[in-house]
Amino acid sequence: MARYVVIGGGIVGLATAHRITLDRPGAEVTVLEKEPRLAAHQTGHNSGVIHAGVYYRPGSLKAELCRAGSRSMVEFCAENGIPVQRCGKLIVATDEAELPRLRALHERALANRLPVRLLTPAEAAEYEPAMRCVEALRVESTGIVDFTEVCVALAALAEKSGARIRLGARVTGIASRRSGPAGAPELVVNSTAGEVVADVLVNCAGLHADRVARLAGVVPPARIIPFRGEYYELRPERRDLVRGLIYPVPDPQFPFLGVHLTRMIDGSVHAGPNAVLALAREGYSWGRINPREVADLVGYPGLWRLARRHGRYGLTEVRRSLSRRRFASSLARLVPELTERDLVPSAAGVRAQAIAPDGSLVDDFLIVDADRQVHVLNAPSPAATSSLEIAKHIVARLPR
Template identity: 60%
Template sequence: MSHVLVVGAGIVGLAVAARLAARGDEVTVIDKEDGLARHQTGRNSGVIHSGLYYPPGSLKATMAAAGARSMAEYARAKGVAVDICGKLVVATDEAELPGLQKLADRAVANGVPARRVTPAEAREHEPHVRAIAALRVETTGTVDYAGICRALADDVEAAGGRILLGEEIVAARTVPGSPGAPGRVEVRTTRADREADALVVCGGLHADRIARACGLDPEARIVPFRGEYFELTPEAGDLVRGLIYPVPDPRFPFLGVHLTRGVEGHVHAGPNAVLALAREGYTWTDVSPRDLADSLAWPGLWRLAARNLVPGAAEVGRSLSKQAFARSLARLVPGITAADLVPAPAGVRAQALRRDGGLVDDFLVQTTDRQVHVLNAPSPAATASLEIAAHIVERLDATLPA
């Protein structure tokens, strides 16, 4: 049995902690916030992704498909709200047809049950949708990720683990073992100096900074991309039954604004993707000079911006104009107008970006002696969190002496 300190009470950290606690390790979780799931995990679309979009063989593809199953099973076992309602990806003009076919091919390669449907069949699922062709995916659904985190935290505590909130990691270092003295990790936090046999960091928006403070040299930086949402008014909510997505723009790394009926019954519209001016920048007025300077000093951001000028400008336009946001949604469901949209809380994606401007596409985990750092866990990491946890525990074991 080892004592493992886990940083981060988002879904990835809690899933790791629950897995370690279940096999008998002594686990302490710390999080700087005073509640669970305060950042990405508590501010996302609540979708259980099917594994449709990701390159075959990638961690995202394999872990999303397996994660869709394990997450739904875990939710049902714990009594957390979940609804595997399926989704439609709709092409609204001829230019999107090759992209839709590419997704259909990817579904086959990734073993995701999806089929091309006619516009009439699409309207049987979603009577108000506009489509010239569509893809129906049955294994997509929605879940209450905050509820999943509470269940994972209960599992940790039931197995004897501790969850300490309001405690921020400042730095850590591995002290190698010597004859008669096993190695350990010394961790400095805002509350205490702690020691553990091993450290796992699932720090989301701060993952790269924490890694550097623990002696690693990550190859990528976290750049924060805010995703803004509206909610449909209750009257307009009837325009959407389940999940309606556009064919993603291949020039742009995110999925495009979509419509999602959450497990609580509200229809969410979004998210867009704009550069956030702080790592926890949930509105345009949240500005952190340090975070902004860090983003702007990273050459990768300028290279990414140069390559994405047109879609990037369109995203900012959509952020500043509710009419523009509504027009994007009306491409999918023509009945939606700006008057149907009520602002809803935003989320910020922790996206790792390389120096050359390439987005780190897959999940990224880096290890050093007795330490594991999750350096990129963007969507669909909530879906895949139970699978990511299994992977992290394997990687952790590989850093410990036999």
């Protein structure tokens, strides 16, 4: 029976390990996670939204896997006793100039076969009385969950089926060899927790996925660029201003959805995120700077081309990052009663966004095959929503 090593203990890596144990009973599966806990980065720092698949190009992997994932994730949570809620969300146009984009989004959602409808201001107020808009798009199939709890369940199921999960196991080298003079080829993965020998490798390393690919001898077609998303929470006494999820109409040039308001599964309300270039791959604050990684960013032509193309947008995000007043002003376009006094800082996240050498943002999931290897090189949002379906997609293409 084949031996599999999965690098990365976030939701995509754990879902993949679990899927291997389901589809290939008896397989030897090892998960290597460099942190001392699971879901330590993107998975554990997101907004907990189960996306419906509104934003993604029809026929793309994001569109297909997100739509399927929004169903399978809810089913998985129900089967495993994880609190989940189908609350729906509103995407709102706050002025007339945004209406063409909102209506184009409505058409895209219909093309993606999603249950959506346009609402008048009065109809939208039935869902969110404190919100103001000129028109809104209601997306019924959006939900909320704690994806860290999903990871705990996936890990338990995988281990119950025989998988091994090694924490504190940062991968330091990957090599190919033959098991004897005329033996079959195998992969040797060295880590800070020891060596793992496998027949097949799956790279789900998120913020470090391109680096792991290079360790394995694969030249990634894009570079991971870290963007920090900063959040605030509403003070408990102001949470009643938001009943569910309120999003602005996004700019289609960017993969970021704009600062929005999200009621979490625990009842708290988060505001954000913005999107600023992080100065480390795990740069959760302005003070977290990794000089080597900054030099790597500065030396990448794709980043400079991206900056020339979208520098004004980036400057706006930096200003919002440095000013709670600006952040609150963006939210007040959605809910006018909100002020900066209603916001308290919350934990930030870092998005692993792949950027092509020409400066374009990779806008779909990017999964690359190599000899006995699969590398997930772009899996930002909606990867958590889609994780169970991404896992099926990966395992279907793995050699046995």
